[in-house]
Every structure is written in structure tokens, then in C-alpha cells.
Amino acid sequence: MKKFLLLFTLSAHFVLAQFTDIHIIKEIRSKDRGLVVSAHPLASEAGAKVLKMGGNAFDAVIATQYALAVVYPQAGNLGGGGFLVGVKNNGEKFAIDFRETAPEKSSRDMYLDNKGKANTELSQNGRLAVGVPGSVAGFFATLKHAKLPMEKLIQPAIDLAEQGFALTEREANLLNSQMQFFNQHNTAKTAFQKEKWKAGDVLVQKDLAETLKLIQKNGAKGFYEGRTANLIVGEMKRGNGIITFNDLKNYHATERKPIVFDYKGNEIVSMPLPSSGGILLAQMLKMSSFENLENFQQNSADAVQIMVEAERRAFADRAEFMGDPDFIQDQTSMLISDAYLKNRWKSFDKNWATPSSAVGKIISQTKESTETTHISIIDKDGNAVAVTTTLNGLYGSKVVVSGAGFFLNNEMDDFSIKPGVPNMFGAVGGEANSIKPGKRMLSSMTPTIVLKNRKPFIVVGTPGGTTIPTSVFQSIVNVVDFKLNPNLTVNLPKFHHQWLPESVQVENGFPEITLKLLEKKNYIFEKVSQIGRTEMIVIDENGNAVAVADGRGDDSVAME
Numbered sequence: 001m002k003k004f005l006l007l008f009t010l011s012a013h014f015v016l017a018q019f020t021d022i023h024i025i026k027e028i029r030s031k032d033r034g035l036v037v038s039a040h041p042l043a044s045e046a047g048a049k050v051l052k053m054g055g056n057a058f059d060a061v062i063a064t065q066y067a068l069a070v071v072y073p074q075a076g077n078l079g080g081g082g083f084l085v086g087v088k089n090n091g092e093k094f095a096i097d098f099r100e101t102a103p104e105k106s107s108r109d110m111y112l113d114n115k116g117k118a119n120t121e122l123s124q125n126g127r128l129a130v131g132v133p134g135s136v137a138g139f140f141a142t143l144k145h146a147k148l149p150m151e152k153l154i155q156p157a158i159d160l161a162e163q164g165f166a167l168t169e170r171e172a173n174l175l176n177s178q179m180q181f182f183n184q185h186n187t188a189k190t191a192f193q194k195e196k197w198k199a200g201d202v203l204v205q206k207d208l209a210e211t212l213k214l215i216q217k218n219g220a221k222g223f224y225e226g227r228t229a230n231l232i233v234g235e236m237k238r239g240n241g242i243i244t245f246n247d248l249k250n251y252h253a254t255e256r257k258p259i260v261f262d263y264k265g266n267e268i269v270s271m272p273l274p275s276s277g278g279i280l281l282a283q284m285l286k287m288s289s290f291e292n293l294e295n296f297q298q299n300s301a302d303a304v305q306i307m308v309e310a311e312r313r314a315f316a317d318r319a320e321f322m323g324d325p326d327f328i329q330d331q332t333s334m335l336i337s338d339a340y341l342k343n344r345w346k347s348f349d350k351n352w353a354t355p356s357s358a359v360g361k362i363i364s365q366t367k368e369s370t371e372t373t374h375i376s377i378i379d380k381d382g383n384a385v386a387v388t389t390t391l392n393g394l395y396g397s398k399v400v401v402s403g404a405g406f407f408l409n410n411e412m413d414d415f416s417i418k419p420g421v422p423n424m425f426g427a428v429g430g431e432a433n434s435i436k437p438g439k440r441m442l443s444s445m446t447p448t449i450v451l452k453n454r455k456p457f458i459v460v461g462t463p464g465g466t467t468i469p470t471s472v473f474q475s476i477v478n479v480v481d482f483k484l485n486p487n488l489t490v491n492l493p494k495f496h497h498q499w500l501p502e503s504v505q506v507e508n509g510f511p512e513i514t515l516k517l518l519e520k521k522n523y524i525f526e527k528v529s530q531i532g533r534t535e536m537i538v539i540d541e542n543g544n545a546v547a548v549a550d551g552r553g554d555d556s557v558a559m560e
């Protein structure tokens, strides 16, 4: 009896030790072994574990996302949405759109008061800010490309939620910083509320474990119908929420044709509308290639000017033309055509900053950024997957579904709630991105896979709102044109411009000489502490792979 107890204690301790020992690994090199890079070491490990069980990259990405929904509540989610780009070893390329939708009771002017003034507090916080969640439908849509049953892929997340895991210092601080909002937006006490979190505290999420078990047992219906749906609709009723049972039941993830284009002999595969990411990436890469970027150095004044001007023109188009292709005329082929872009580039002047008013009809101004998360994975068989998922803001709407244990998104703010009123990332838009029931809000997420000789060469993506496409743009240019290694590519200071505001953001540590030279040409800079968290895998022609997790967070790599 005593022996049994001892054994039991030992194994319980072992399990707990597994989740309280957090090892952040920033870079792994490998050949012929699967690699997973995500925002949290335990989530990357969940993906690697599934690869070891014989799963492929698509199995691993499902397991990693479920795990992130537990260990990275600021952005990993069941209550949000995202986009996935996959390339299979047989050459098949696909994109899965599991973006949130506007509820059936939503309407174009729902965030305007009776004087027509937009109320961004309502589109950004609390129950009215929530779009119909897409993540769980997205995981099931991905399953078609996977090998293992969902029951197995979800198990690591259930263990993490039930047994708990140790918070890193960064997470503890983040939770503390948001406590007043959790208190303000929740009626019942949630697992995330506590006087003060500190590093090493164990976060246990019993309600979330129950929700995950329902999905394990009943499939997507375990989320969109039955108990979980009841709890979501119940949560809506505790405030001004409008999501109905029908909204949940009718939600569908959609497989879309990725955007595919050539960049200097590399085949880029990225996300189409309703994300603006792939279009912007194509526009920026193509426009900057008119100026032989490869002749300049990374972050030099010449290179930055060319790239900023490409960003300015692309983002002006975002505001005017882009939205959910099921609701608007899809202008993608025109927007990424060489003829259109050459014409757009005619106003480039290397002696002077192009005023934003010269490339698009000016609308309005900016605010700061928050949270999303990206995963890059390759497996030993040559499959690759990039997925970016989001709650939009940090912990989304800050509302936790009482009894179900997960945060709901505040994605409605990504619609243009009124023409010219910027969203929380300063992006403006008009009719193309106006609110309509069932419509998907325009995104900037840019999960991207670059192929060389038809094989995965770069797998990349990042959070960061509107800075996502510009970060992915820089990542690709850094490797292809400036020949930087993946670590420098991810970790050197980045910059960002988005047409409006007129200024260019640069991360602290950006070369001063570049700023001085460009200020003489009328560029205005704004220093910011961080842009994005890039998760990148680069594989050379001989199959040697390097996976790098961004140094700006607790992001971590795991190997099969």
C-alpha cells in the first residue's frame, strides 16, 4: 500500500513537474525532424509530442493551438478565430479561413450613438465587441489534412487545463496589468482573477478543461451546440451581447485558395481575403522589387525608404478595396497585378517622402497595438503549416464565458465601424469593410509559406495587428534579399508604416543614422518598444532547418 502511494505521488509529481518546469528554447537546428515554433514552450511541446506520436504538421498545429488556448490566454483561444496556410508534400496548397463573423443581430451603425459618433469602447470591450468564434470550427476543418483523431490532439490541452501550469513572469505581469478590466467585464469570478499573480504560480482552469472534454466527446458540436453554446449565449445575456444559438450553429470555417505569387524565383503562399495580409505582402514585395532592394543593406536608409513607400501604397489600397470577398467585389487580381503596381509606383521619389494624401483619399488617425499569436511548423515528411490566431486585443473583450472558462474575442473592432474611424491598430476603412450580419471583418494576419523548387523554404508569421504584413514583408526580404540568418531576421529592430498615420514606427535600437538620413527627406519616426513576435523556420536546399522563436516574448521552439 505504502509503495503504491509512493509511486502515485511520484507520478503525480512528475506530471506536475512537467508543467511547472518551463524551458524556453529560442533556436533549434535539425534535419529530417519536425519543428514547432509558438508563443509558449508548453504549446510547442504539445505540438512536438503529437509529431512523435506519428502525427503530421497538421496534427501538430491543431494540438499546439488547443494548448495555446490554455497556456496563452492573452491570445491563444477557443473564443477567437484565425487563418491557416498549409503546403503538403504532394504540392497541394490550401488556406483555412476561421475568421469570426458578425452576429445576425449586428448592423452597420451598431457602434454609433444617436449623433452618429462612433463608440470604440463598445467595439473593443465587453460583450458587444464579440464576433462569432471560429477557432474550434477551424481546428476541425484542419483535421481533414491530419492523421490522428481529434480526441488525441486535444488531450495535451486538457491535461494542461486540469493540472495547471506555472506562469512565467511575463504572463503573471500581463494578467496583473489587466485585472481591473477582468473585474469590470465579468460578473462571476474567473480562473484569471487573483489579488496578484507572480512567476511560478500555477494556473488551473477547470471550466476550460470541461469545455475541452465536451469538444473531445462531441466534436465541433461540443462547442457550437449544447452546454457550451448555452453558456456563451448565457454570457451574452449578462450584458449587451447579441450572439445567438443560430449564430453559433451556423458558423462555418471555409477553405480558400491561397494567394500564390513569385518573388525572385521563390513561390510565396499566403492568406487571401478576408485577410488583407497576402495581398499587402504581394503588393509590398512586388513594388519594392522595382528598385533592386538586394543592392542595399537591411535597415539602411535606401532600403527602409523603398519598403516604407511600398507599405504606404499597399495600406492605402487596404482601406479602400479590401473586405470579406463573400460580401464585396474581390479585386485581388487587379491589386496584385504588375501593371497596376507599376503604375502605383510611378509616384515614388527617392529624394522625398511621398505624402500619404498623394496615394489615397485621407481619412483619419491612430492608436497602439495588442495581442495575437502565430505558429510555424514543419514535419519530417515535408509538410509545412503557418497559422495565426487571435482574440484581437489582449485577452480579447476581457469577457470570460462563465462556466466555460475561455475569453471571448473583441474582433468586431476590426470592421470599419464608421468610415474613417480607426480600429485599435489605427487602420481605417470604408464600405468594403462595413458591418453586415454574417460578414467576416478584414484582418491583417499573414501566415505565409515560401517555397523554393516546390519545397518549403520559409515558414513565417507574427502577431501585431497592422504591423503583421509589414513584419512578414521584412522577414522575407531579410532572408531573400539581405541574406540574413533567421535569428537576426527575427530579432533585429523592425519598422512599420501603414499609410495613416503619416509617421513610421521603429523599434528601439533602430539605426540612428538611417533615421537622420530619412528625416532629411521629410520622414517622421515614432519609436515603439516592440513590433510583433515572429516565429520562423528556414530550410535550406539540403534539408537543414533552423527554427527561431522571437526574443521579444516567451516564444519557444520544440523538436519532434
Ligand code: DON
Pocket: 369, 370, 371, 372, 373, 390, 391, 392, 393, 411, 414, 442, 443, 444, 445, 463, 464, 465, 466, 468
Ligand atoms: O486580424 C487582425 O488583423 C487583428 N485582429 C490582429 C490583432 C493582433 O495581431 C494583435 N496582436 N498583437
